[in-house]
Amino acid sequence: MNTQPNIKASDLKPMTCTECGGMYFRQVMAINKVSRFLTGQDKDTVYPVPVFRCDDCGSVPEEFQPEIA
Numbered sequence: 001m002n003t004q005p006n007i008k009a010s011d012l013k014p015m016t017c018t019e020c021g022g023m024y025f026r027q028v029m030a031i032n033k034v035s036r037f038l039t040g041q042d043k044d045t046v047y048p049v050p051v052f053r054c055d056d057c058g059s060v061p062e063e064f065q066p067e068i069a
């Protein structure tokens with residue numbers, strides 16, 4: 001069983017930075033904290049959320065913004 005979607009090179013659309021047009025992105029971690037008063041834990045809980053930022057100008061494209069529930 002081949003469950004891989006059949007993606008051709010011509011189907012790939014490189015994302016570009018909306019600020020500078022750069023094509024290269026770097027994965028960084030946004031760290032979200034949840035107050036210990038909400039979780040009942042001894043310490044605040046830390047949730048790392050991976051985001052991609054432009055390697056050239058450092059801006060985070062809107063579709064890469066971490067979703068804050």
Ligand SMILES: [Zn+2]
Pocket residue numbers: 017018019020021022054055056057058059
């Ligand atoms: Zn950029």
